[in-house]
Amino acid sequence: DIQMTQTPSTLSASVGDTVTITCRASRSLDSWLAWYQQKPGKAPNLLIYKASTLESGVPSRFSGRGSGTEFTLTINSLQPDDIGTYYCQQYSSQSWTFGQGTKVEIK
Amino acid sequence: EVQLVQSGAEVKKPGESLTISCQCSTYSFHNSWIAWVRQMPGKGLEWVGVIYPDDSDTRYSPSFQGQVTISADKSVRTAYLHLSGLKASDTAIYYCARSLLDPRGLDIWGQGTTVIVSS
Numbered sequence: 740d741i742q743m744t745q746t747p748s749t750l751s752a753s754v755g756d757t758v759t760i761t762c763r764a765s766r767s768l769d770s771w772l773a774w775y776q777q778k779p780g781k782a783p784n785l786l787i788y789k790a791s792t793l794e795s796g797v798p799s800r801f802s803g804r805g806s807g808t809e810f811t812l813t814i815n816s817l818q819p820d821d822i823g824t825y826y827c828q829q830y831s832s833q834s835w836t837f838g839q840g841t842k843v844e845i846k
Numbered sequence: 847e848v849q850l851v852q853s854g855a856e857v858k859k860p861g862e863s864l865t866i867s868c869q870c871s872t873y874s875f876h877n878s879w880i881a882w883v884r885q886m887p888g889k890g891l892e893w894v895g896v897i898y899p900d901d902s903d904t905r906y907s908p909s910f911q912g913q914v915t916i917s918a919d920k921s922v923r924t925a926y927l928h929l930s931g932l933k934a935s936d937t938a939i940y941y942c943a944r945s946l947l948d949p950r951g952l953d954i955w956g957q958g959t960t961v962i963v964s965s
Binding site: 740771773775777779782783785787788789792794823827828830833834835837838839840844 | 871881884890891892896905906907908936941943946949950951953955956957959
């Protein structure tokens with residue numbers, strides 16, 4: 740299995756801040772990485788795929804970068820609606836895996 | 847609009863079996879993979895496995911191999927997750943989700959099925 744290590748586990752920031760979440764893979768994924776946002780009591784929602792492609796309808800303040808083993812999700816100008824838990828997920832191998840999640844809170 | 851509609855919540859006793867269904871609302875079921883994801887109470891997402899309904903090619907996470915069975919019936923555009931020998935630790939929300947052949951992650955999700963295993 741490819742292991743995904745996501746940091747930090749919790750992030751607290753103010754409205755308007757820029758926040759970054761990092762995901763590291765135990766081996767190269769090329770660019771086969773997705774990011775999701777999950778709000779309490781809801782199914783996850785796809786934000787980014789192929790490491791940096793914004794899913795249709797997702798605000799442009801979300802962006803993804805990286806390739807190989809290191810990836811980042813950046814939220815520019817954090818908004819109150821951005822609270823939730825964010826997950827990375829690799830789909831490079833035949834066995835997909837998720838990161839442990841990052842809970843984003845507003846200060 | 848493509849939707850995945852899952853079967854309703856279940857309460858089961860230890861040792862019992864259970865099958866959860868996930869029905870796709872449109873023909874695009876044929877050109878996609880359907881994945882299953884578990885979320886235990888207060889925990890993160892865990893990938894269970896995935897099936898390609900057109901030919902039933904199925905892949906499992908090593909953590910779930912032998913513990914669950916994924917199947918599909920393309921005639922009714924439905925995928926299934928079967929759990930047997932239920933334990934309290936199977937208590938979770940189970941989601942199905944779609945992955946297109948041009949892989950872009952899991953772009954459509956079902957609403958989730960809550961499974962409670964309790965004596």
